[in-house]
Amino acid sequence: MAGARMDCRRQRRIAAAALLLCTALPLRATALGPAVTQETLPNGATLLVSEQHNLPLVLVRVVLDAGARRDPTEHGGLANLTAALLTEGTTTRSAETIKESIDFIGASLGANADQDYAVLSLQVLRKDLNTGLDLLADVLLRPALRAEELTRQREAVLASIRADEDDPTTVAQKAFQQALYGATPYGHPVEGTETSVARLTRADVQQFYRQFYGPGGAAIVIVGDLTVDEARNALTRALGNWRGAAPAPFVYPPVTEPPPSTLRIDRPVTQAGIVLGQLGIARDNPDFEQIAVMNYILGGGGFSSRLMDNIRTQAGLAYSVSSLFAASKSPGPFEIVMQTKTASVADAIARARQQVEAIRTAAVSDAELQEAKRYLTGSYPLRLDSNGKIADFIAQTWFYGLGTNYADIYIQRVNAVTAEDVLHVAQTYLHPERFLEVVVTNAAGAPAPTAPAAAAAP
Amino acid sequence: MPVALFGALLALPFQPHPTSAAPYAERVTEARLPNGLKLIMLEDHKAPVVVFQIWYRVGSRNEALGHTGLSHILEHIMFKGTATVAPEEYSKIIQRNGGRTNAFTTEDATTYFAMLASDRVGVVIDLEADRMNGLTLTDAQFLPERDVIMEERRLRVDNVPTAALFEQLTSTAYAAHTYEFPIIGWMSDIGQATLADAMAHYRTYYVPNNAFIVAVGDFDSAALREQIANAFGALPMGADPPPVRAMEPVQQGERRVEVKRPAQLPFVALSHHVPNLRSPDAAALDVLATVLSGGDSARLHSQLVYRDRLALSAGAEYDYTSLDPGLFTVYAQPLPGKTATATEAALVREIERIRREPPTARELEKAKNGIEAEYIFAQDSLFYQGMLLGDHEVAGDWRTIDDYLPAVRKVTAADVQRVATVYLRAENRTTAVLIPDPPIAGPLPGAAPPSGPLH
Numbered sequence: 078m079a080g081a082r083m084d085c086r087r088q089r090r091i092a093a094a095a096l097l098l099c100t101a102l103p104l105r106a107t108a109l110g111p112a113v114t115q116e117t118l119p120n121g122a123t124l125l126v127s128e129q130h131n132l133p134l135v136l137v138r139v140v141l142d143a144g145a146r147r148d149p150t151e152h153g154g155l156a157n158l159t160a161a162l163l164t165e166g167t168t169t170r171s172a173e174t175i176k177e178s179i180d181f182i183g184a185s186l187g188a189n190a191d192q193d194y195a196v197l198s199l200q201v202l203r204k205d206l207n208t209g210l211d212l213l214a215d216v217l218l219r220p221a222l223r224a225e226e227l228t229r230q231r232e233a234v235l236a237s238i239r240a241d242e243d244d245p246t247t248v249a250q251k252a253f254q255q256a257l258y259g260a261t262p263y264g265h266p267v268e269g270t271e272t273s274v275a276r277l278t279r280a281d282v283q284q285f286y287r288q289f290y291g292p293g294g295a296a297i298v299i300v301g302d303l304t305v306d307e308a309r310n311a312l313t314r315a316l317g318n319w320r321g322a323a324p325a326p327f328v329y330p331p332v333t334e335p336p337p338s339t340l341r342i343d344r345p346v347t348q349a350g351i352v353l354g355q356l357g358i359a360r361d362n363p364d365f366e367q368i369a370v371m372n373y374i375l376g377g378g379g380f381s382s383r384l385m386d387n388i389r390t391q392a393g394l395a396y397s398v399s400s401l402f403a404a405s406k407s408p409g410p411f412e413i414v415m416q417t418k419t420a421s422v423a424d425a426i427a428r429a430r431q432q433v434e435a436i437r438t439a440a441v442s443d444a445e446l447q448e449a450k451r452y453l454t455g456s457y458p459l460r461l462d463s464n465g466k467i468a469d470f471i472a473q474t475w476f477y478g479l480g481t482n483y484a485d486i487y488i489q490r491v492n493a494v495t496a497e498d499v500l501h502v503a504q505t506y507l508h509p510e511r512f513l514e515v516v517v518t519n520a521a522g523a524p525a526p527t528a529p530a531a532a533a534a535p
Numbered sequence: 536m537p538v539a540l541f542g543a544l545l546a547l548p549f550q551p552h553p554t555s556a557a558p559y560a561e562r563v564t565e566a567r568l569p570n571g572l573k574l575i576m577l578e579d580h581k582a583p584v585v586v587f588q589i590w591y592r593v594g595s596r597n598e599a600l601g602h603t604g605l606s607h608i609l610e611h612i613m614f615k616g617t618a619t620v621a622p623e624e625y626s627k628i629i630q631r632n633g634g635r636t637n638a639f640t641t642e643d644a645t646t647y648f649a650m651l652a653s654d655r656v657g658v659v660i661d662l663e664a665d666r667m668n669g670l671t672l673t674d675a676q677f678l679p680e681r682d683v684i685m686e687e688r689r690l691r692v693d694n695v696p697t698a699a700l701f702e703q704l705t706s707t708a709y710a711a712h713t714y715e716f717p718i719i720g721w722m723s724d725i726g727q728a729t730l731a732d733a734m735a736h737y738r739t740y741y742v743p744n745n746a747f748i749v750a751v752g753d754f755d756s757a758a759l760r761e762q763i764a765n766a767f768g769a770l771p772m773g774a775d776p777p778p779v780r781a782m783e784p785v786q787q788g789e790r791r792v793e794v795k796r797p798a799q800l801p802f803v804a805l806s807h808h809v810p811n812l813r814s815p816d817a818a819a820l821d822v823l824a825t826v827l828s829g830g831d832s833a834r835l836h837s838q839l840v841y842r843d844r845l846a847l848s849a850g851a852e853y854d855y856t857s858l859d860p861g862l863f864t865v866y867a868q869p870l871p872g873k874t875a876t877a878t879e880a881a882l883v884r885e886i887e888r889i890r891r892e893p894p895t896a897r898e899l900e901k902a903k904n905g906i907e908a909e910y911i912f913a914q915d916s917l918f919y920q921g922m923l924l925g926d927h928e929v930a931g932d933w934r935t936i937d938d939y940l941p942a943v944r945k946v947t948a949a950d951v952q953r954v955a956t957v958y959l960r961a962e963n964r965t966t967a968v969l970i971p972d973p974p975i976a977g978p979l980p981g982a983a984p985p986s987g988p989l990h
Contacts, residue, residue: 180830183908236847345797348689380626393679396687455633462582
């Protein structure tokens with residue numbers, strides 16, 4: 078198998094067309110993506126191993142369905158606080174002992190929650206793997222979740238929330254998210270709000286942990302300098318006692334897109350933070366790759382994108398401007414994000430809206446289409462050029478159910494996208510007349526409220 | 536901290552270290568073209584990818600009052616076209632070849648890089664050779680880009696209280712050396728910079744004998760050398776750029792600077808003049824930084840964040856690869872309700888403690904283990920290996936990477952205490968304090984209610 082992969086790489090070096098030849102080879106996993114072995118452990122967890130012997134290190138990611146979407150109503154930040162507390166003491170080790178033991182072997186161990194999932198990560202030298210796994214197992218299976226540590230972590234979270242208020246773009250994004258999703262699970266920041274975090278108790282954390290930190294429905298990703306057998310044996314030894322059923326499947330309540338609105342937040346800043354957008358797509362949307370091509374041309378493609386060209390290169394109004402479909406388990410937002418000096422806010426927003434109208438109105442040029450496709454397919458190896466990226470790739474493709482051969486599927490689907498597809502998805506998923514618009518700016522120096530962009534005739 | 540053309544790719548402190556793996560001297564191929572352009576090539580075949588970086592030995596260190604930010608301005612306009620490449624076409628060409636590209640400026644250097652599939656490396660080689668002396672610009676491209684850079688400054692400095700504090704800290708810590716200038720430049724200097732200024736800077740510093748190339752990844756060094764020689768060989772060697780003569784005199788007493796501005800939390804930073812890797816003390820200073828700040832069990836986090844519940848974060852920073860002697864900084868951000876005064880006192884207590892008593896044997900071993908492991912983890916990234924080579928080459932010679940870990944291994948607890956005693960003295964210190972003004976009290980200011988439908 079290793080030989081086949083080598084050959085495959087050499088072919089790719091000769092010509093991009095060889096990518097297609099590669100897919101046809103009978104490889105263990107995929108031609109472009111990393112070779113992955115997948116199995117189900119006796120406790121119900123999925124084990125995904127990718128052997129990478131180029132460096133004497135091992136990366137472990139335990140992926141759990143314990144993200145912020147599981148936060149109970151008015152308890153925003155519970156998933157985040159629970160993840161943060163894992164490494165702050167177990168029934169047999171104090172927080173300080175855990176930190177000291179990890180630092181002593183030059184490793185890192187930590188857990189954090191995302192909107193959809195939580196990940197416990199270990200990075201360790203091969204020679205210290207068992208020490209590292211023992212610590213990982215201890216924090217995963219036996220966290221003490223002590224009240225004293227909860228107080229500490231809550232203080233830190235509240236301080237971070239406070240510090241975030243200095244950044245106008247973060248303020249705008251939080252307000253946008255809240256306005257778009259209201260009281261539904263994506264409506265609050267992962268870390269919660271000052272009000273919700275202040276409310277969280279030890280009992281809340283203990284219950285969240287019991288509910289969502291079992292092996293059923295979890296995956297363990299191991300990438301690095303060990304064999305599949307070594308990985309399985311090391312895990313069986315360290316995590317053999319990990320038991321628990323999968324949590325009930327998550328059901329996202331229906332989201333009604335709110336009416337269009339504009340929200341201005343006054344802050345003493347010299348440059349405004351701007352977010353505009355609407356409800357976007359879920360990761361399992363069948364049009365995902367067509368949307369990726371469309372968004373690359375609109376605002377995802379850096380200097381190749383229309384938003385960057387118009388707002389930065391032509392007009393000099395912003396340093397950074399981009400658009401993004403945050404594709405989550407349930408539909409995430411579509412956002413255009415930019416910053417500009419107070420006096421340019423109206424101009425920059427009008428230009429962004431014009432670009433959205435334009436991509437909905439006329440087909441993109443063949444040159445733009447080819448550029449987008451060549452970047453999205455040709456840059457795929459850059460997504461997989463380190464063990465860290467490989468581990469994240471495997472974790473995400475598993476969590477979103479994309480299949481271990483997703484890299485190849487992605488390339489094929491992107492290559493099949495036409496200009497008509499781009500126009501179709503632009504018209505289907507972009508509705509500027511429904512946009513929410515959030516501007517965090519200095520009211521004292523602000524221009525008159527944004528005039529509605531002139532609607533281009535479709 | 537580097538200032539990048541786009542995005543905060545390189546904002547993290549980066550200090551990898553040599554290890555028990557084969558020395559870089561055995562893995563790197565060095566070459567030099569007749570025009571003075573140096574090539575530093577590290578083959579790493581784990582992925583079919585190449586990282587290509589071209590480094591110019593010019594940064595804010597080479598600038599002057601009234602003209603600060605010029606190196607960074609030049610970094611931006613290098614994307615504005617040549618006789619054969621249209622404005623901003625550079626990035627588009629790289630991207631349509633499946634690559635990513637960006638650039639960054641530091642005090643000491645300006646670096647342009649691309650990451651591509653290995654069979655496309657010729658694309659970036661040709662583009663870089665073309666723009667080393669082929670830049671053709673008019674105000675039509677220059678003036679909007681100057682506006683973009685002013686937006687960048689608002690984004691990175693003016694709207695970021697801690698960044699504004701560090702800018703003042705640096706400009707206070709240096710009296711005679713050009714490290715006092717912000718890399719991005721003062722706003723008034725950016726606003727008055729002209730295309731002629733930038734082009735003069737370009738002609739002075741963008742010559743093959745003031746540049747070097749670092750390539751890391753999946754290539755054959757002999758073939759790559761040939762490709763680079765074909766593209767760059769015809770460029771003429773230039774005059775040696777003028778040397779930077781400035782030297783910072785010994786500081787004779789503590790300096791203090793306050794920044795009062797809107798901010799949610801205070802911040803305290805204490806910087807000390809220290810030598811760089813040319814000094815035998817560099818390794819001990821790096822171990823000292825790790826004892827103070829290497830992980831959550833290190834002294835500053837453990838004491839100020841965990842035990843005292845005084846700070847949201849606390850740490851130390853030391854970059855031994857600066858070309859001229861730099862700063863050793865300890866810093867902390869107080870939690871809401873805690874004062875900058877108490878936080879500064881706690882930082883000083885930790886400094887005095889390490890000056891009074893050496894680290895324990897376990898602390899010393901932990902620091903060295905951390906440094907060695909970090910070095911191996913850093914090799915997971917092709918890009919960081921390129922940064923490691925480039926940073927050391929800018930500071931003098933990439934080969935000094937191989938001297939570093941042996942030097943770290945020799946550091947004793949007494950060495951750590953000694954460098955703390957010698958350098959972390961109040962007389963050698965600049966203290967900077969961010970004071971939120973107006974003071975923050977009570978709950979956060981709320982958002983205004985929605986103002987109704989847009990259309």
